[in-house]
Amino acid sequence: MRVLALLDGSLVDPESPLLRADDLGVQRGDGVFETILVVDGRPRELEAHLDRLERSARLLDMTLPERADWERAVRAVTDRWPWDAESELALKLVCTRGVDGGDGTPTAFASGQSLSAELLRKRAEGISVVTLERGIDPGMMERAPWLLLSAKTLSYAVNMAALREAERRGADEVVFTATDGSVLEGPTSNVVLAEGDTLVTTPPSAGILRGTTQGALFGAASEAGWRTAVEPVSVERLHRADGVWLASSIRRIVQVHTVDGAALEADPELHDRISKLYESQY
Ligand SMILES: Cc1ncc(COP(=O)(O)O)c(C=O)c1O
Known part of the structure; x- marks a missing residue:
């Protein structure tokens, strides 16, 4: 199961391409992320994860979207997740430096997925x-x-x-x-x-x-x-x-x-x- 949300809270098809080929996250791994456990709809340590995301972005001299935008994207994913069927979700918050030669607008999304059997x-x-x-x-x-x-x-x-x-x-x-x-x-x-x-x-x-x-x-x-x-x-x-x-x-x-x-x-x-x-x- 996968759920993908943008920072305006809209859901997008997780099977469809989302990034441009010249995104610096793809080309150079130039960006930051967090992985958060959500159990029964409740994200664990969300504040600490968002604090660390901000700290990582500062270390990379990167502009990060507002905290409220991340919180909106988190809600979009957790609201859509089928909690009756799966009680845990791995939620990834990703932010790249945006496209090569662009205006500096970061690429950002929140992606939820099932935990692997191996884990x-x-x-x-x-x-x-x-x-x-x-x-x-x-x-x-x-x-x-x-x-x-x-x-x-x-x-x-x-x-x-x-x-x-x-x-x-x-x-x-x-x-x-x-x-x-x-x-x-x-x-x-x-x-x-x-x-x-x-x-x-x-x-x-x-x-x-x-x-x-x-x-x-x-x-x-x-x-x-x-x-x-x-x-x-x-x-x-x-x-x-x-x-x-x-x-x-x-x-x-x-x-x-x-x-x-x-x-x-x-x-x-x-x-x-x-x-x-x-x-x-x-
Ligand atoms: C390199 C590294 N160290 C430590 C951790 C543990 O961090 P957390 O407990 O916040 O998930 C992670 C998490 O993915 C990590 O990538």
Whole structure:
């Protein structure tokens, strides 16, 4: 199932072409996006996603349509979605720099689609990950802002290539590492560890995306008496942790059962507690 809306709230046929061949989003991956989980008609963390969309656009010196326009497009998609048949929807907000040599008007749309069977399987069964080098060091984000390390841009070809490499190595997912060996994030997720009564994630200052899902989980965890830490994490710590998860909007909180071929302590009860903590926010 697919539903496609423009920012004036009109619905368009998702099977029909929408972009021009000279759109800079197509030609250079020059644009920003967000992917939002909508459950039973309610978008999760919409404000945080729109904040991040605006932040990404600022990093790209791009003009973004008004927030009210995005909200209208979100409503158009969610109003049209058949909630009785499908209770979850992956909603993508996309904004490109517009056409090459144009007047700077961005191309923008909101697109909703069903979750894949593969994703639902990974949610239920957990995942194996391989660590792959990302080729950046922890200070790079500040030193080289033009690398857009903390922006959610449309240039995800490297992230997708890493996932294909994981598949070649027989794993489901990737955890990127920095040049000093520290853990960064997944190609489309943040890494979360449980160590005793503390939940840990890696710092956005290392050049990763600040996750809305990880943020929601840590908010719930703090309220429930967990301690939370945002700090550099070595790969070795993944092996020793009480639990490791990849967190992102559409996957929610997925348990990692294997890192680089070595089985982890994947306690189903702890996974249940962490999932319930996250769900308690909604
Ligand atoms: C590179 C990257 N890091 C982290 C995340 C997790 O972000 P969120 O929880 O807001 O979906 C994503 C989401 O797609 C991502 O692409």
